[in-house]
Amino acid sequence: MLYREAGQFKTSYAADQAIFPIAQDRWVFWGFLIVAFVVPPLTGSQYVMGPILIQLLVFGLAALGLNLLTGYAGQISLGTGGFMAVGAYACYNFALRVPELPLVVDVMLGGVCAALVGIVFGLPSLRIKGFYLAVATLAAQFFLTWIFDHVGWFTNYDPAGVASAPSRTLLGSWAEEGGPLGFLAPINILVSGPRAAPETKYLVTLAIVVVLALFAKNIVRSSTGRAWMAIRDMDIAAEIIGIRPLRTKLLAFAVSSFYCGVAGALYVFTYVGNADTEAFDLIRSFQILFMVIIGGLGSILGSFLGASFIVLLPVGLNIVASTLGEGTLASNTLANLELIIFGSAIIFFLIVEPNGFARLWQIGKEKLRLWPFPH
Amino acid sequence: MWDPVFFLEVLIGGLLSGVMYSLVALGFVLIFKASGVFNFAQGAMVLFAALTFVLLLEVSGDFWDWTAWLSLVFAVLAGGLFLLNHYSTLLQRTVVTSSRVAIALAAIAIVLLPILFDGGQNMWRGVFITLLIFMVLTVSVRQPRAAAAVLLGVALAAFFAGEINFWRSLALTLVIMIILAMAIESVVLRPLVNQEPIILFMATIGLNFVIEGMAQGVWDADVHALDIGIEDIPFEIGGLFISQFDIFAAVTASILVAGLAIFFSRTRVGRALRAVADDHQAAMSVGIPLKNIWAIVWAAAGIVALFAGMLWGSKVGVQFSLALLAFKALPVLILGGFTSVPGAIIGGLIVGATEKVFEVFVGIPYFGGGTESWSPYMLAMVFLLFRPQGLFGEKIIERV
Numbered sequence: 001m002l003y004r005e006a007g008q009f010k011t012s013y014a015a016d017q018a019i020f021p022i023a024q025d026r027w028v029f030w031g032f033l034i035v036a037f038v039v040p041p042l043t044g045s046q047y048v049m050g051p052i053l054i055q056l057l058v059f060g061l062a063a064l065g066l067n068l069l070t071g072y073a074g075q076i077s078l079g080t081g082g083f084m085a086v087g088a089y090a091c092y093n094f095a096l097r098v099p100e101l102p103l104v105v106d107v108m109l110g111g112v113c114a115a116l117v118g119i120v121f122g123l124p125s126l127r128i129k130g131f132y133l134a135v136a137t138l139a140a141q142f143f144l145t146w147i148f149d150h151v152g153w154f155t156n157y158d159p160a161g162v163a164s165a166p167s168r169t170l171l172g173s174w175a176e177e178g179g180p181l182g183f184l185a186p187i188n189i190l191v192s193g194p195r196a197a198p199e200t201k202y203l204v205t206l207a208i209v210v211v212l213a214l215f216a217k218n219i220v221r222s223s224t225g226r227a228w229m230a231i232r233d234m235d236i237a238a239e240i241i242g243i244r245p246l247r248t249k250l251l252a253f254a255v256s257s258f259y260c261g262v263a264g265a266l267y268v269f270t271y272v273g274n275a276d277t278e279a280f281d282l283i284r285s286f287q288i289l290f291m292v293i294i295g296g297l298g299s300i301l302g303s304f305l306g307a308s309f310i311v312l313l314p315v316g317l318n319i320v321a322s323t324l325g326e327g328t329l330a331s332n333t334l335a336n337l338e339l340i341i342f343g344s345a346i347i348f349f350l351i352v353e354p355n356g357f358a359r360l361w362q363i364g365k366e367k368l369r370l371w372p373f374p375h
Numbered sequence: 376m377w378d379p380v381f382f383l384e385v386l387i388g389g390l391l392s393g394v395m396y397s398l399v400a401l402g403f404v405l406i407f408k409a410s411g412v413f414n415f416a417q418g419a420m421v422l423f424a425a426l427t428f429v430l431l432l433e434v435s436g437d438f439w440d441w442t443a444w445l446s447l448v449f450a451v452l453a454g455g456l457f458l459l460n461h462y463s464t465l466l467q468r469t470v471v472t473s474s475r476v477a478i479a480l481a482a483i484a485i486v487l488l489p490i491l492f493d494g495g496q497n498m499w500r501g502v503f504i505t506l507l508i509f510m511v512l513t514v515s516v517r518q519p520r521a522a523a524a525v526l527l528g529v530a531l532a533a534f535f536a537g538e539i540n541f542w543r544s545l546a547l548t549l550v551i552m553i554i555l556a557m558a559i560e561s562v563v564l565r566p567l568v569n570q571e572p573i574i575l576f577m578a579t580i581g582l583n584f585v586i587e588g589m590a591q592g593v594w595d596a597d598v599h600a601l602d603i604g605i606e607d608i609p610f611e612i613g614g615l616f617i618s619q620f621d622i623f624a625a626v627t628a629s630i631l632v633a634g635l636a637i638f639f640s641r642t643r644v645g646r647a648l649r650a651v652a653d654d655h656q657a658a659m660s661v662g663i664p665l666k667n668i669w670a671i672v673w674a675a676a677g678i679v680a681l682f683a684g685m686l687w688g689s690k691v692g693v694q695f696s697l698a699l700l701a702f703k704a705l706p707v708l709i710l711g712g713f714t715s716v717p718g719a720i721i722g723g724l725i726v727g728a729t730e731k732v733f734e735v736f737v738g739i740p741y742f743g744g745g746t747e748s749w750s751p752y753m754l755a756m757v758f759l760l761f762r763p764q765g766l767f768g769e770k771i772i773e774r775v
Contacts, residue, residue: 076573124756127763130572131413135709136759138702139752146749150742282702286580293577336592343584350581351566354574 003368019217036206041199049202052315054271057209058263060307063291064216064300065259070289071298072220073252074232075125076133079140080260080288082121085280086144087114087261088268089154092163092275095192096156102172103191107208107265114261115254117144122253126246129235141285145277155275163275165268167193170204192269201270208266212259217300219255228252229298260288294349296358305357309349317341384616385735386728391621393727394628395690398683399704400711400719401632402676407713408639409648409672411572412564415579418701419586420552420677425684425693426590427551429599431544545681552677555586560670568655568665587698598694601685624686628720631682635675636716648672652714706751710758712768721766726751 003024010016020026040049066080091110094101101109121140125133148154155163169176170191175184190196191204219225227248230238239245268275287310295306317338353360367374402417563578609616639645650658651668659665687697707726711718730747738746764770 070573124760128759129763131576131713132709132759132763132765134413134576135705136752136756138705139749139756142702142749142752146745150745290577290580293574297573333592336588339584339588340592343581343586343588346581347563347578347585350570350574350578351563354567354570 001372003365003371005369017221019221033210037203040202046198049198050271052311054198054202054205054266056304056307056311057205058267058271059288059291059311060304061209061212061266062260062263062288063295063303063307064213065256065263066288067292067295067297067299067303068216068220068228068259069252069256070292071296071302072225072232073228073249073256074235075122075249075252076130077137077140077253077256078134078282078285078289079121079137079144081280081282081284082141082144083114083118083257083260084264084267084284085148085275085277086117086257087111087264088275088280089148089163090114090261091265092165092268093154093156095166095168095269099166099168099173102175103168103170103269104204104208105172106168107262107269110265111258111262114264115258118253118257118260119250122250122257125249125253138282141282145280148275148277161276163268165192165273165275167195168269170200192273194273205266205270208262212262213300213304216259220300224248224251290346294346294356296356296361299356299358301361302356302358305361309357313342313345314338382732382736385731387617388621389728389731390724391618391625391727392731393707393723393725394625394720395621395683395686395723396700396703396707396727397711397719397723398624398628398631398679398686399700400707400723401628401635401716402679402683403701403704403708404711404713404716404719405635405672405676405679408716409652410564410669411575411652412579413572413576413713414676415576415701416559416583416586417676417680417704418698419583419590420555420680421684421687421700422693422695422698423555423586423590423684424548424552424677424681425601425688425697426599428544428548428681428685429601429688429693431548432601433599548681549678552681553674556673556677557670559673560666564669564673565666583698587695590698591695598692599688601688601693620690624690627682627686628723631679632716632720635679639716644668644671703751706755709755709765712765715765715767718765718767726754729754 003022005022005024008021008023010021015021018026020029040053062080062084065083066077069075069077087107087110089110090113091106094106094109095103098106117140121137124136128136149161152158155161158164167190169188171181171184171188173179175181175188177185179185189200191200220228227238227243228251230241230243231245231248231252235245238248264280267279272279291306291310292303293306294309295304296302321334321338399417399421402420403414406412406414406417559582563582564575567575567578609618637645639648647658647663647668648671650661650663651665655665658668683700684693684697687700691697703726707719707722709722710725711720711722730750733750734744734747738744738750759765
């Protein structure tokens with residue numbers, strides 16, 4: 001009743017190939033976007049915006065990156081944490097050593113560094129497949145976090161090995177009062193560091209994520225995305241019809257690592273405020289992989305749905321546990337209980353819907369088209 | 376400052392610890408070989424087994440009286456079910472009780488009984504009786520009444536069991552691992568039959584969380600010392616100092632590997648396992664019971680996890696870090712090949728030797744140490760470029 005495409009005629013190829021060919025989808029999407037940009041900064045508490053929404057966006061972006069690699073190009077990677085760390089530390093060093101650069105450029109450069117590292121660690125993918133590849137990507141995970149732990153230059157020789165995000169502005173130091181681009185000073189707001197407003201951090205993160213998600217959506221609809229999917233479905237056949245496996249796979253690794261790197265940089269600059277290799281350990285890689293699987297392999301929307309599930313489940317468990325178990329359970333019992341529930345929830349979900357939230361979403365939409373008069 | 380003796384010591388130390396890695400890797404190989412599942416929860420199973428064992432050692436007295444009663448009950452139940460099954464087949468009626476349950480109960484009773492019977496006073500007697508009972512049971516699979524009689528007899532004998540707890544703890548832990556394996560099979564794996572490998576892999580990571588939480592939540596998160604009677608004293612051979620404990624661990628691992636290799640290549644069940652690994656549907660269509668096979672394989676992996684947990688636990692203490700051993704086992708796996716039992720040993724040797732030698736001669740002098748976390752992975756990655764299926768893995772043949 002509400003969700004019918006009847007009567008919506010397309011008069012051009014462009015309209016027919018739009019991301020949301022159905023008008024209702026478009027309205028919901030734009031409505032959602034407006035709500036996302038407007039409502040949290042106006043009403044949100046510090047807690048909702050910082051630890052929850054920004055975290056969700058950052059991990060959603062990382063999951064999106066991994067989904068491009070695993071869901072679209074079919075290469076399993078367990079090195080996501082390592083690539084995020086590359087993005088984070090590269091961005092930190094750009095911001096620290098070249099303060100003239102706008103923060104957004106720092107973040108993107110972090111992504112580019114991650115992409116280069118990703119290409120190097122993607123090289124074995126030409127020879128190895130499946131779980132062998134997954135284990136081989138663990139090399140990236142362990143090697144990269146080790147390097148950031150042991151080479152002092154990356155953390156600017158911080159004695160504790162923790163790199164605190166410096167205070168940086170949206171447009172860089174040239175655009176500050178008295179700089180060569182001083183006329184831009186009024187809009188040159190502080191984005192990172194302890195004095196930056198959470199609203200700014202949230203909006204910058206959201207903007208970057210929206211742009212990159214749109215970009216990802218378009219890559220996977222292009223010939224590149226089709227090549228990735230061909231490689232995923234059967235790489236030998238893809239090779240025979242003229243898709244170059246090395247180039248395609250390395251491109252997938254590069255783009256995926258770029259997204260993960262940007263997510264890592266945002267993690268440091270807008271979410272947590274400091275870079276620590278603990279935050280990019282193997283557990284993080286698994287967490288991101290969970291988001292991808294639970295969200296749905298090969299779905300952009302699914303990455304974000306999966307990220308919401310993984311981010312919000314512990315929060316929800318925590319709230320339930322603290323209201324119910326206040327004082328009755330020891331905190332480490334509670335932590336273990338959370339671990340058990342988290343694990344069981346994942347197993348349960350995999351059994352009930354192995355194709356993830358994206359599939360549920362699709363089923364929901366199909367049901368809604370017939371509602372309220374199903375066959 | 377090149378010192379060949381020191382180098383040899385480092386090398387041998389590395390080789391011996393490599394054998395310990397391959398113990399953990401074995402569990403992965405077993406499950407991957409038989410079900411194509413990459414079981415990430417193996418590390419958690421090592422932790423769980425070791426913790427269970429240690430804590431059973433620490434309880435005493437009344438608890439073991441209870442177990443004696445319990446084993447009696449299990450044995451009687453198993454015997455009863457065997458008899459029931461037998462007669463219901465004779466009467467051409469539908470078998471009401473699953474023979475699987477009967478076999479499970481029998482397994483529990485069998486593992487519990489000989490050791491309770493012996494009371495741990497004499498280890499060889501216990502082992503001998505266990506073997507005897509296994510033999511009798513294998514012979515009597517087609518003669519349930521005989522099996523039932525044996526079980527009942529042993530159960531009664533077991534009831535008057537002795538005092539020492541080590542072997543009883545071992546037995547009970549084995550039983551718990553077998554139950555865990557069966558639970559995993561029926562709760563996690565069966566509903567996920569025919570799913571993509573990556574979905575199964577993810578499920579085992581979820582399982583990993585559950586088992587870790589259980590191990591620490593149901594038991595506790597403290598560090599426990601475990602003494603299995605072999606002291607970590609170095610002894611000297613021709614100027615080289617080698618740890619006695621490492622030798623013992625290596626020998627245990629070798630026996631386990633040899634046993635498993637023979638099991639896979641020579642026995643009926645082993646052939647069934649390989650058939651299942653090759654093609655689920657084809658195996659089922661020739662009458663191989665998939666469920667039992669999977670339960671057996673997970674139980675075997677659980678037992679391997681127990682041995683790994685005991686050896687590692689007595690070396691470094693039973694604590695959470697045992698779960699992280701899985702990450703030491705992964706490069707071993709890809710070096711040796713996911714599907715090869717001997718490969719796990721060879722891979723373990725290579726990984727152990729490389730990481731120790733690299734750490735001592737390159738890592739500590741030039742990089743400030745800590746290279747052990749990644750050097751095996753780098754080695755494995757480079758290695759895979761030349762041999763994508765590992766040293767002993769089955770050749771991957773792809774067709775369009």
